[in-house]
Amino acid sequence: MLSAITIASRNTATRQLLSGSSKRSFASVVNNHAVTIDKKYKVVVVGAGPGGLSVASTISKLLGKDQVAIIDPAQYHYYQPLWTYVGGGLKDFKESQRPMASLIPEKADWVQDSVTKVEPDSNHVVLSDGTTVGYDYLVVAAGIQVNWDQIKGLKESLGKDGVTSNYSPESVQKTYQFLQNFKGGNALFSYPNSAIKCPGAPTKIVFLAEEIFRMNSVRDKANVIYNSFQEKLYGIDHYGEVIHRLARERSIVFNPRHELIEIQPNDRKAIFRIHNQEGEDELTTYDYDFLHAVPPQSPPAFIKESKxxxxVNGFVDVDKYTLRHNKYKNVFSLGDCSNLPTGKTAAAITVESGVLKTNLIADLQGKKIKEAEYDGYASCPLVVGRKELVLAEFSGYTGKTLETFPMDQRKVSGFNAFINKEIIPSIYWNGLLTGRWTGPTEFRKLFNHFRSTPQ
Known part of the structure; x- marks a missing residue:
């Protein structure tokens, strides 16, 4: 961890990097119009989430100083998969948070600002203050945009009177408090009508809450209701059948095709639109004593509005195997902001980052290779209790399992629960973000020797 003085110095240097005194102008001509580039890099990475930091860490070591920039305005980096445990009272929020300055690779420049426009025809991005940053190669790892305003009343209700969401760094710290204070009535949970990061997270908190109610001896007074826009509790049937069985055994009511559209906090009512398979949609209202809401999510606006x-969906349009843009060959993307048809999870990013870096490095070194290909690997550690977990690992492209361990991972496991809660966070901070961890593929190959049916 960097000292406060080091962090302050680095932030000052970052601000000076694009200040008037340090700007260097580069001329670029596009469609007969000159474009002034204030600062140019070999590789520009947009976003300092897990994908962006992984790529920037590896590439900046390869190219050296003044060659790689990371553009991100955030003061803190969050390990968001831990928020399920924070909401369930099993981890302290501080364990999920680190200063962004402490994670920026030593040889990369941190531009602490937001991208407002991407101009791929002229190889530059525009920042919120109007500064232009040019690139030879662009890596877009900007995450997903959370749209709290799309559910009427949610933004104003969040963190108050039993309304919470594990998708907010503020309200996730209220979730466990509200669950502990729950004395009975309707405990409502929702899943939105959109793509979301970590699609398993809304289900995990349902199971943790139900367990908390049992531990607090209020389960017989609680109606645990999960209203989801999705048809199923979990989309990969190999694991979803187990999750549905566990929900039935624990008397969790699952209502599919239910979309939360409004919260009326004064009356403690939640309004859902039911998307009927036949006939017109209808509205239904639930009273609530506790409500965990998952906000709709979308591509960041600057991506959706760009070339x-x-x-179809506004995410970055990349080849699903090579992670290279389908039109602009010097542009790559990974993670939640890409249109890769697989789960938007940190586990998926581990493998995506390895593929992207292999193909980008070959370009940087002028090598002709058979491009590395991403197999759609994603993983969702489906928490179903404090010490219970179903470890889903699969290809989002085929739906087939890609399990690491030589066992049936559909079985509820205390061992996997321990690994996910205590070991994986360390791999995230010290392996993925530093560029050294690119997923469990090699371990899967090793363990294949011990499987009755190799994958």
Whole structure:
């Protein structure tokens, strides 16, 4: 961890990097119009989440100083998979948070600002203050945009009177308090009508809450209701069948095709739109004593409005195997902001980062290779209790399992629960973010020798 003086010095240097005194202008001509580039890098990485830091760590070591920039305005970096445990009272929020300055690779420049526009035809991005940053290669790892305003009343209700969400760094710290204070009535949980990061997270908190109610001897007074826009509790049937069985055994009511559209906090009512398979949609209202809401999510606006966007869904349009943009060959993307048809999880990013770096490094070194290909690997550690976990590992492209351990990972496991809660966070901080961890593929190959049916 860097000292406060070091962090302050680095932040000062970052601000000076693009200040008037240190700007260097580069001329670029596009469609007969000159574009002034204030600062240019070999590689620009947009976003300092797990994907961006992993790529920037490896590439900056390769290229050296003044060659790689990371653009991100955030003061803190969060290990968001830990928020399930924070909300369930099993981890302290501080364990999920570190100063961003302490994680920026030593040889990369941190531009602490937001990208407002991407101009791939002229190889530059525009920052919120109007500064232009040029690149030879662009890596877009900007995450996903959380849209609290799309559910009427949610933003104003969040963190008050039993309304919470593990998708907010502020309200996740209220979740366990509200669960502990719950004395009975309706405990409502929602899943939105959109793509979301960590699609298993809304289900995990349902199971943790139900267990808390049992531990607090209020389960017989609680109606645990999970209203989801999705048809299923979990989309990969190999694991979903187990999750549905556990929900039935624990008397968790699952209502599919239910979309939360409004919260009325004064009356403690939640309004859902039911998407009927036949006929018109209808509205239904639930009273609540506790409500965990998951906000709709979307591509960041600057991506959706750019030429990088997939015209169908607005995420970055990349080849699903090589992670290279389908039109702009010097642009790559990974993680939640890409249109890769697999789970938007940190585990997926581990393998995505390895593929992307292999292909980008070959370009940087002028080598012709058979490009590395991503197999759609994703993982969701499905927490179903304080010491219970179903470890889902699969390809989002095929739906087939890609399990690491030589056992049936559908079985509820205390060992996997321990690994996920106590070991994986260390791999995240010290392996993924530093560029050294690119997923469990090699371990899977090793363990294949011990499987009855190799994958």
């Amino acid at each position: 990088l966007a997939d015209p």
